[in-house]
Amino acid sequence: MKRHREFDRLIVEFESRKICYLPLTSFLMKPMQKLLHYRLILEKLIKNYPADHFDVKDCTECLSLITDVTNNFKGRLKNLENRQKLTELQRDICGIDNLLQPGRCFVREGCLLKLSQKGFQQRMFFLFSDMLLYTGRVTTPVLQFKIHGQMALKGMTIEETDAKMTSADYSFTIYTGNRCLIVAASSQEEKGKWMEDIWKAISASATREDEPIKSIYSSLKSNSSSEALDDAHDDLRSTSSPDRHMQQRANTTIHVCWHRSVSVGIRDHTVAIQNQLSGYLLRKFKNSNGWQKLWVVFTNFCLFFYKNFQDDFPLASLPLLGYSVSTPSETDAIHKEFVFKLQFKNHVYFFRAESDYTFERWIEVIGSVTCAARITRTFSRLDSSVSSPPPEHSMSVERHPF
Numbered sequence: 350m351k352r353h354r355e356f357d358r359l360i361v362e363f364e365s366r367k368i369c370y371l372p373l374t375s376f377l378m379k380p381m382q383k384l385l386h387y388r389l390i391l392e393k394l395i396k397n398y399p400a401d402h403f404d405v406k407d408c409t410e411c412l413s414l415i416t417d418v419t420n421n422f423k424g425r426l427k428n429l430e431n432r433q434k435l436t437e438l439q440r441d442i443c444g445i446d447n448l449l450q451p452g453r454c455f456v457r458e459g460c461l462l463k464l465s466q467k468g469f470q471q472r473m474f475f476l477f478s479d480m481l482l483y484t485g486r487v488t489t490p491v492l493q494f495k496i497h498g499q500m501a502l503k504g505m506t507i508e509e510t511d512a513k514m515t516s517a518d519y520s521f522t523i524y525t526g527n528r529c530l531i532v533a534a535s536s537q538e539e540k541g542k543w544m545e546d547i548w549k550a551i552s553a554s555a556t557r558e559d560e561p562i563k564s565i566y567s568s569l570k571s572n573s574s575s576e577a578l579d580d581a582h583d584d585l586r587s588t589s590s591p592d593r594h595m596q597q598r599a600n601t602t603i604h605v606c607w608h609r610s611v612s613v614g615i616r617d618h619t620v621a622i623q624n625q626l627s628g629y630l631l632r633k634f635k636n637s638n639g640w641q642k643l644w645v646v647f648t649n650f651c652l653f654f655y656k657n658f659q660d661d662f663p664l665a666s667l668p669l670l671g672y673s674v675s676t677p678s679e680t681d682a683i684h685k686e687f688v689f690k691l692q693f694k695n696h697v698y699f700f701r702a703e704s705d706y707t708f709e710r711w712i713e714v715i716g717s718v719t720c721a722a723r724i725t726r727t728f729s730r731l732d733s734s735v736s737s738p739p740p741e742h743s744m745s746v747e748r749h750p751f
Contacts, residue, residue, distance in 0.1 A: 360373055366662075367661075367662035368661050368662045370600075370653060370662060370663050370666065371600075371648070371649055372437055372601060374433045374436055374437055375433070375649060377433070378426075378429060378430060378433055381422060381426050381429070382426070382622050384415060384418060384419050385419055385423075385426075385622065385623065386622075386623065386625055387415055388412065388415050388416060388419055389623055391408050391411055391412040391415065392412065394408050395408050395409060395412065430618065430622075431454050431455055431615075432449065434455040434615075434618070435448055435449045435453065435455060436449065437601065437603075438455070438458075438475065438603070440493075441492075441493055441494060441601070441603050442475075442482070442484060442493065442494050442495070442496060443487060443489070443493045443494065443495045443496070444495060444496055445496070450479075452478070452479070452557075453477050453478055453479055454477060454478040454615070455475075455476075455477060455478075455615055456476040456477055456478060456546050456549075456550050456614060456615055457474075457475075457476040457542070457543065457546045457612055457613065457614040457615070458473070458474065458475050458476070458602065458603060458606060458612060458613055459473070459474060459539070459542075459543070459606045459611060459612020459613060460472070460473055460474070460535070460606050460607050460609075460610045460611065460612065461474050461483075461532040461533065461534055461543065462517065462532060462533040462534075463483060463530065463531070463532050464515060464517075464520075464530075464531040464532070464533075469515075469517055469533060470485075471485075471486075471607075471610075472484060472485055472497065472532075473485070473486070473494050473603065473606070473607050474532075474543075474612075476543075476546055476547060476550060477550075478502075478550055478553060478554065479501065479502055479503075479554055479557075480499060480500060480501050480502055481499075481500045481502065481505070481523070481547070482496055482498070482499050482500075483496075483497050483498045483530075484496050484497055485497050486607060492604055494603070494607075498530075500523065500525045500528065500530070501525060502525075502550055502551050502554040503554055503555065504525055504526060505523065505524065505525040505547075505551050506523075506524045506525075506551070507521055507522065507523050507524070507544060507547050507548065507551075508521065508522050508524075509521055509522075510522045510531060515531055515533065517533040518533065518537075519533055519534040519535070519536060519537055519539065519540040520532065520533040520534075520540075521533075521534075521540060521543070521544055523547070535610035535611065539610075539611065539612055542612060542614065543612065546614055600649075600651055600666055600668055602649075602650060602670065605650070605668040605670045605671070606670065609670060609671035609693065610671075611670050611671045613650070613670065617650075617718065620717050620718065621648075621649065621650055621717070621718055623717075624647070624713075624714040624717045624718070625647060625648045625714070626646075626647045626710060626711065626714045627644065627645065627646040627647065627658070628644070628645065628702075628703075628707060628711075629642060629643070629644055629645070629658075629703060630642075630643060630645045630700045630701065630702060630711070631643075631700065631701035632645075632654070632698065632699070632700055632701075633683075633698070633699040633700075633701070634697075634698060634699075635697035635698070635699075640701060643655060643656065643664075644656065644657050644658045644660070645700075646663070647669075647711075647714055647715065650668060650669055650670050650718050651666050651667065651668045651669060652666065652667040652669060652715075653665075653666045654666065654667070667691075667698070669691070669715060669718055669719055670718065670719075671693050671719075672691050672692060672693045672696075672719045673691070673692050673693070673719055674689055674690070674691055674712060674715050674716050674719045675689070675690050675692070676688070676689060676690065677689075677690045677699065681699070683699055685701055686701075686705075687701055687702040687703070687704065687705060687707070687708035688700065688701045688702075688708075689702075689708065689711060689712055689715075691715070691719075
């Protein structure tokens with residue numbers, strides 16, 4: 350899509366409004382994604398209704414109709430979601446001229462440490478179906494990243510790296526042409542995700558007859574400000590401050606990955622689309638005494654908090670990438686039912702659901718995107734079963750038009 354300055358200005362203006370708590374491209378994709386979500390809800394209802402329930406017939410007919418519709422556009426939706434992601438990255442990465450190319454697919458984005466003459470330095474990596482980019486953080490009004498290097502996947506190889514050679518755990522080496530890149534992940538899990546996706550992308554690219562990749566940036570000159578970190582982004586983000594637009598951009602996966610040293614792949618995005626939920630929860634901070642009742646919406650790897658379901662914009666948000674979900678331990682001294690705990694390093698939040706069913710649904714959905722779901726009950730999104738359907742009014746499909 351050709352750049353249009355006036356249109357770009359209007360997008361920035363719209364996204365600066367409180368009501369726009371997601372990137373505009375995310376809102377544009379929601380109608381089709383909703384149909385897939387409704388399909389999953391109907392499948393779950395039919396699975397848990399008794400055979401003689403009065404709603405079974407209507408739900409079955411509705412599921413048949415919505416399945417026909419979703420089967421027709423599922424492939425196109427995948428292409429549109431890929432285009433949406435590339436469009437967002439085109440704006441988040443400085444100096445990109447032609448990221449949107451026919452056949453180019455997003456694979457994974459995340460933070461890795463890159464070995465240089467100054468030692469290991471934090472870099473943001475982007476893996477596509479035909480190339481690997483690495484960038485550094487720059488200070489701009491919309492929190493952008495500047496490209497430091499580009500590597501084609503054709504002819505690329507990777508291998509494990511001995512930690513004794515690099516003095517860094519979870520490291521591996523990337524070779525392409527006459528270049529060698531040594532990087533380190535934040536954990537063995539992150540290392541495994543990167544190596545697996547890079548290997549798959551290399552194998553897939555070897556079977557394609559692509560044109561040689563042209564440079565998509567004008568300069569590799571490093572920007573020293575890209576090394577700066579702002580730990581404040583790990584906290585709950587208010588949507589009412591003067592820098593609200595910058596904070597909204599900081600809720601996107603690219604910035605959360607940077608601050609929490611994690612990564613997100615295309616499969617994670619697919620799972621997140623299928624797992625969206627809203628309902629009332631009681632929230633308690635680690636060192637607070639009381640519980641606050643909020644309408645909570647989970648979408649795009651993030652919890653959004655409202656006073657009630659009729660509000661047009663959230664009070665605050667909590668990106669969940671990197672968080673773990675569990676039940677409270679004895680040391681937490683939480684003596685309530687249906688409580689789950691979210692934690693990232695020293696950031697701890699407690700949430701109390703209204704019933705056993707809603708407790709399990711929130712754990713199930715949040716657990717689909719958190720880095721390590723540690724709970725006493727085990728179930729999967731597709732295979733989970735419950736003894737009864739959700740109580741009336743205790744859980745709701747999102748009222749908000751995303």
